[in-house]
Amino acid sequence: MTMKFNRRGFIKKGVIALIGAQLGYLFFDSFKRKDQSDKDQKWFEVGPLSNLEKNTIYPYQSGQFYLSVLEDGGILAFSVKCTHLGCVIQAQKDGFICPCHSSSFNKYGEVMSPPATRALDTFDIKVKNGILMVNNQNAKKRSQFEKSQITYA
Amino acid sequence: MTSKPSKKSYGIFTTFLLHLHPPMVDKSAIKFTRTFGLGGINALLFVILAVTGVLLRFSYIPTPNQAYESILNLQNQTFLGGLLRNLHHWSAKLMVITAFLHLLRVFFTQSIYFERKRNWFYGLGLFALILAFNFTGYLLPWDQLSFWAVTVVSNMPYYIPFVGEGLSNFLRGGPDVDGHTLLNFYNLHTSILPLLFVVLMSLHFYLVRKAKGVTLENPEEKEMVIVMPNLVIRETLVALGLFIGLLLVSMLFAAPLLEYANPQLSPNPIKAPWYFAGMQELLIHIHPTLAILVVPVLFIGFLFWMPSQEIKRENIGKWFYNEQGKSILIYSSLLSFFFTFALVLINDYIIADMMNSLTPLLFGWIPFIIYILLTIGIIFFLKKKFKIDKFELFNALFTIIFTSYVVLSLISIYLRGNNMELIF
Numbered sequence: 001m002t003m004k005f006n007r008r009g010f011i012k013k014g015v016i017a018l019i020g021a022q023l024g025y026l027f028f029d030s031f032k033r034k035d036q037s038d039k040d041q042k043w044f045e046v047g048p049l050s051n052l053e054k055n056t057i058y059p060y061q062s063g064q065f066y067l068s069v070l071e072d073g074g075i076l077a078f079s080v081k082c083t084h085l086g087c088v089i090q091a092q093k094d095g096f097i098c099p100c101h102s103s104s105f106n107k108y109g110e111v112m113s114p115p116a117t118r119a120l121d122t123f124d125i126k127v128k129n130g131i132l133m134v135n136n137q138n139a140k141k142r143s144q145f146e147k148s149q150i151t152y153a
Numbered sequence: 154m155t156s157k158p159s160k161k162s163y164g165i166f167t168t169f170l171l172h173l174h175p176p177m178v179d180k181s182a183i184k185f186t187r188t189f190g191l192g193g194i195n196a197l198l199f200v201i202l203a204v205t206g207v208l209l210r211f212s213y214i215p216t217p218n219q220a221y222e223s224i225l226n227l228q229n230q231t232f233l234g235g236l237l238r239n240l241h242h243w244s245a246k247l248m249v250i251t252a253f254l255h256l257l258r259v260f261f262t263q264s265i266y267f268e269r270k271r272n273w274f275y276g277l278g279l280f281a282l283i284l285a286f287n288f289t290g291y292l293l294p295w296d297q298l299s300f301w302a303v304t305v306v307s308n309m310p311y312y313i314p315f316v317g318e319g320l321s322n323f324l325r326g327g328p329d330v331d332g333h334t335l336l337n338f339y340n341l342h343t344s345i346l347p348l349l350f351v352v353l354m355s356l357h358f359y360l361v362r363k364a365k366g367v368t369l370e371n372p373e374e375k376e377m378v379i380v381m382p383n384l385v386i387r388e389t390l391v392a393l394g395l396f397i398g399l400l401l402v403s404m405l406f407a408a409p410l411l412e413y414a415n416p417q418l419s420p421n422p423i424k425a426p427w428y429f430a431g432m433q434e435l436l437i438h439i440h441p442t443l444a445i446l447v448v449p450v451l452f453i454g455f456l457f458w459m460p461s462q463e464i465k466r467e468n469i470g471k472w473f474y475n476e477q478g479k480s481i482l483i484y485s486s487l488l489s490f491f492f493t494f495a496l497v498l499i500n501d502y503i504i505a506d507m508m509n510s511l512t513p514l515l516f517g518w519i520p521f522i523i524y525i526l527l528t529i530g531i532i533f534f535l536k537k538k539f540k541i542d543k544f545e546l547f548n549a550l551f552t553i554i555f556t557s558y559v560v561l562s563l564i565s566i567y568l569r570g571n572n573m574e575l576i577f
């Protein structure tokens with residue numbers, strides 16, 4: 001029996017191609033799932049603005065974020081996830097500390113001590129009829145703190 | 154009653170072993186100290202893990218809501234369920250160690266060159282699979298330990314440029330560790346990895362025989378003996394001893410299980426699985442891109458590149474390359490032990506604070522550079538003292554690096570307390 005192509009080689013290549021296609025599909029699919037959740041604009045209702053005191057950090061565990069109210073009334077919302085490797089940071093008096101590799105951040109989210117190399121991710125904030133809301137679905141990466149990231153009501 | 158040994162009277166186990174071996178082997182090849190039986194021990198551990206693993210599958214439920222409870226039920230309500238889990242747990246831990254010792258054995262008897270090069274690659278593949286097994290298995294109980302360890306490790310690829318984030322999300326099935334991750338890991342752990350492992354292990358065994366057996370200290374002095382009973386009896390004894398030992402440990406010590414996973418609270422301190430503890434400690438000291446990308450790529454590259462070098466045949470099979478090899482090993486491991494430990498302390502108490510006050514962006518470059526300089530220093534010292542050649546240099550470098558990893562692991566496991574501060 002003669003064959004035009006080598007059967008074993010053909011099957012081998014076929015199997016590799018199939019596995020490759022499947023892995024490729026899964027790989028790109030994993031990007032897609034993330035993009036979809038980004039489009040999902042959901043706002044977490046924090047409550048009346050007037051309840052917030054200056055110079056305080058408020059934890060919102062169920063919303064996975066911290067509110068940092070600055071001395072001039074400016075507000076920042078931080079993701080609870082450490083920018084180093086994703087542990088949940090803990091609020092201190094004047095900033096945050098990560099239990100995993102002890103990175104610390106100040107109330108602006110800036111890195112005070114590594115291993116983290118990026119400032120904390122932020123969430124958008126808006127105020128509607130005196131009620132503060134946080135878009136906790138879409139974490140914004142930033143390399144450092146800038147004044148423009150603060151929201152003033 | 155007397156009975157002549159005949160082929161029919163062998164048990165299943167013996168017959169199986171006879172299939173794997175040639176009929177005759179060299180006497181010095183089956184001396185216990187030639188291989189310490191480590192390859193066979195690994196194979197047996199895999200069999201134990203596969204059997205206990207398949208049994209565990211009968212009660213384990215791979216969903217975030219039910220995984221933890223299913224393990225509690227297994228431990229508390231199933232006859233011998235706890236023992237089954239403990240057996241799987243301790244065998245898995247032991248296998249990391251025995252596979253690593255086996256790696257050391259083949260490395261330091263220079264059994265990785267020429268016709269054994271390919272088997273060294275397969276071996277490295279097997280080692281990677283064992284780590285993957287352990288890591289995916291770690292998540293399955295879905296307790297605080299597994300959830301956070303997997304969160305931290307699965308974020309590591311983020312520091313690999315371009316492909317890192319995609320890779321992380323691919324493995325996790327999304328941006329967070331959740332039900333998708335559990336299902337992914339469960340499938341990897343109980344079907345894909347075992348398949349790959351069996352294939353690689355078969356190739357590995359085949360290549361050992363193709364290379365005409367293990368390397369020997371003095372290949373010229375051949376004295377052949379028959380495999381049955383000389384080798385088979387030893388294998389059976391080691392196997393029995395290992396199994397009884399594991400059974401005892403599993404009866405005495407329960408596999409850990411913390412509270413149910415809580416994605417809103419990282420425990421303090423959180424520790425990576427022990428075989429990644431050295432990595433976690435490294436992450437405290439040097440820049441994440443160095444720790445996660447540069448160092449592993451360099452080290453693994455070195456392991457793959459090294460066997461392509463042309464070693465002299467007469468050095469193959471000699472423990473530690475030659476007579477002075479043992480001294481080089483002792484010097485390099487002691488020096489590395491001391492320097493790594495000192496560097497960790499100095500970095501924690503002095504350099505880190507100094508650099509923080511400058512800029513966190515420079516974090517972790519100074520200790521990395523100091524470490525490289527120290528390593529070069531040790532090598533120069535050895536060059537002067539022992540006049541080492543290329544292969545002795547490889548062995549020394551390997552010794553220095555793996556000793557450092559052991560030191561980092563020990564510090565991470567035993568000397569780190571709350572907020573990862575050093576405790577004495």
Ligand code: HEM
Pocket residue numbers: 199202203204205206207209210213224238241242244245246248249283286287288290291292293294342343347408409
């Ligand atoms: C070959 C088939 C295997 C199957 C079907 C299997 C199945 C399972 C299952 C169902 C669990 C969940 C139960 C539990 O967490 O206690 C588990 C856990 C685990 N497996 Fe496997 N496994 C296999 C092989 C292996 C191998 C080869 C290793 C390591 C080298 C390994 C390491 C682990 C670890 C570390 C855990 C976590 C155990 C614990 O937390 O106590 N498994 N495995």
Ligand code: HEM
Pocket residue numbers: 188190191192193195196197252253255256259264265269272273275276277278279280283354357361364366367368
């Ligand atoms: C965990 C799965 C493994 C199993 C079941 C296994 C099994 C074996 C066995 C039975 C031998 C014959 C001699 C001996 O027992 O030492 C052997 C030799 C060998 N193994 Fe493995 N091994 C495993 C992992 C590894 C790893 C992790 C490496 C290295 C990275 C490796 C590299 C080698 C090499 C190079 C040889 C040839 C040694 C010689 O000819 O002297 N193996 N293996």
Ligand code: FES
Pocket residue numbers: 082083084085086087098099100101102103115116305
């Ligand atoms: S995850 Fe926060 S310091 Fe590593």
